[in-house]
Amino acid sequence: MRDLTELTWHEVREAGTRAIALLPIGSQEQHAAHLPMGTDTLLAEAVLDRAAALLAEDPAGSELIRLPALPFGHSPHHLFAAAVSLSAATLGAVLDDVLDSLVTSGYRRIMVVNGHGGNDEIMRLAVKRFALRADVTVAACSYWTITAGDGGADDGRPEVTPGHAGWFETSLMLAAHPGLVRTPVAPRAPVEPPPLFDNPPYPGLTVERHGEWARVGGSTDDASGADAPSGRRLLGDRARGLALAIRAFDAATIRTEEKNEDH
Numbered sequence: 001m002r003d004l005t006e007l008t009w010h011e012v013r014e015a016g017t018r019a020i021a022l023l024p025i026g027s028q029e030q031h032a033a034h035l036p037m038g039t040d041t042l043l044a045e046a047v048l049d050r051a052a053a054l055l056a057e058d059p060a061g062s063e064l065i066r067l068p069a070l071p072f073g074h075s076p077h078h079l080f081a082a083a084v085s086l087s088a089a090t091l092g093a094v095l096d097d098v099l100d101s102l103v104t105s106g107y108r109r110i111m112v113v114n115g116h117g118g119n120d121e122i123m124r125l126a127v128k129r130f131a132l133r134a135d136v137t138v139a140a141c142s143y144w145t146i147t148a149g150d151g152g153a154d155d156g157r158p159e160v161t162p163g164h165a166g167w168f169e170t171s172l173m174l175a176a177h178p179g180l181v182r183t184p185v186a187p188r189a190p191v192e193p194p195p196l197f198d199n200p201p202y203p204g205l206t207v208e209r210h211g212e213w214a215r216v217g218g219s220t221d222d223a224s225g226a227d228a229p230s231g232r233r234l235l236g237d238r239a240r241g242l243a244l245a246i247r248a249f250d251a252a253t254i255r256t257e258e259k260n261e262d263h
Contacts, residue, residue, distance in 0.1 A: 001052035001064040012065075016106030019063040020250060023098060024048050025123065027073035027116035030081035032165035032219040034182040035173055037082065041071045043169065044115025046176040047143040050239035055246060062250040065107075070094065074118040080214040088122050095126040103136050109253050111246065112140040117162065137253045141245060144168070148240035155230050163198070166221035168234065175231030187224040191216050 001022070004012065026041025036042070048066070055061045075085040086094065095112070102110055114123050120142050127140040144162040147153045154161045154168070161168045166188075173181050196207040198220045 001049075001056065001066050004065050004067050007065070013106045015063065015065050016102075016108070018254075019065045019107070019109070020246065021065045021067060021102050021107045021110045022048060022052075022113060022246075023067045023110065024069040024113045025073060025095075025115065025119055026069055026071055027075050027083070027085075027118065028071055029073075029075040029078035029083035029085070029116075030165075030218050031169070032217060032223070034185045034223065035165050035170060036177075036180045037084075038071065039165070039169060039173060040073065040115035041069050042115075042177055042180075043172050044113055044143055045069050046172070046235060047115075047238045047242055048113050050235065051242035051246060054239060054243040058247075062246055064246070067098075067102075070098070073116040074122055075116070077118065077213055078218070080211075081218055091119065091122050092126045095123060096130055099126070099130045099136070099138065100134065103134050108136050109249070110136060110138045111249060112138070113242065114140065114142040117142070117164070139245075139249050141242070143238050143242060146238060146241040146245050148237050148244065150237070150240075153234065153237040155233065160221040163220040165219035166223045167226045167230075170223040170226035171228070171231035172235055173231070174226055174228040175235050178228060185224045185226060188217060188219055188222040195220070 002015070004021070007015070024041070024044040026038065026044045028037045029040070031037065031039045052064055052066070055064065072084050072086050074088050074091050075083040079085060099110060112123055112127060114120060123140050127138045130136065131138050157167060160166050163169060170181065170185060195212045195216050196209050197212055200207045
């Protein structure tokens, strides 16, 4: 994997004829009292970089061009504490502009790798809309949804995955960036009634109740049991899953691109 930032424009153009451009996106928002604002961006980058390292072991693997991470996302629900938030319309427009720039620069295969829940729907809609009007194949995923499928990925705690500033993200940060985790992590006091955004009263419902994030202190679950060994397993599983996803995307699209070049 090569960084777009370090390439000349000739190298960018030349790579675009065959490479997959990878765009990590995240956020700057409160992550309770123990995690940094940039947690979502840092984790998206960590999973992507580890996936690329796995793919680099294959000499016939995908050629990848990594863009700088987009560090801002849609985070109005975290402004009760602190966030740098883009509106849904602005984030969609930014993604559209970045995708359009890549296509104009010669890229026809692009994957967006997201680290923030508030971006997910906006990112997927932006990808779908862009592919309707541009000659491009675009993929999108949030890193926590892509697993290697080898079982036990969430250490028996799928009900708090991915959560926010809880056990899952804190374990990942203890593995990827332990120096940024403020320890000891204090246990989260139980709150009554339980928040609805993370535990809706019926499966399939999306429920938001005003003021809930501030009421629960900015996290979805207790992070005090997080640990680095769990984080390494979780991070490894997501990296392997993302590597498999990139390889599958490459295999499914390279033939189309080769045919286009032949014509």
